[in-house]
Amino acid sequence: MNDTNLADLRKTYAQRTLSRGEVLPNAMLQFRQWLEEAIAAQLEEPTAMTLSTVGAAGQPSSRVVLLKGMPDDASFLFYTNYESRKGHELAAHPLAALNFFWPGLERQVRVEGRIEKAPEAMSTAYFQSRPRSSQLGAWASPQSQEIASRQELEAREVATAKEFETQNPLPRPPHWGGYLLRPQLIELWQGRPSRLHDRILYTQQGTEWKIERLAP
16 A cells, blocks of 8 residues: 555544534533443444653653543543553653544544542552453563563563462552543544534633534
8 A cells, every 4th residue: 555545545424413512511421421322332442542641851652541430520540550651751741641532433532631640549459350360460561661572571470470379369569550630621523524523622620611612
């Protein structure tokens, strides 16, 4: 495939509409409604979201993580290794962006906000609810660090399983846990024909949400 072929790839979006009059006044409740619709539609990985962070030199980086909760409908919860690249970047710059894309519904959601670590009890409860293999993996993998080979990683997993063979569930690693993104901005995007997409922007102002319509 050459660049000309790529430039010709396009899809007409025409499933739904989106207006200020039909959205809820609370951005988090509106997001939850859209998420539930994505789950009900049996879309593949509806909780997958792109997490973007910024390094010390100002270089952005992105990766896909999974949404694991919305505590009190006030934040977006995900889990990871605190010593990973994203962990170090979030420690230095506790601001991040999320992006959900549900092509089956021709929808996208952008989120921007501040980051804080989840309470330790919350992180421990979730960690110990995971499959044992995932618990072992969190202990065995030095996430984002260079390793010599796949065999090294598998050997670390075997050694970890031996170390914790009498413990079930495993204790939570001190370097692993949750983050809460507390949103300051949430944008809903609904695909429309002629690339005249519908965009509704929520901006948090105190305890209320300001709602605006944006040009596509």
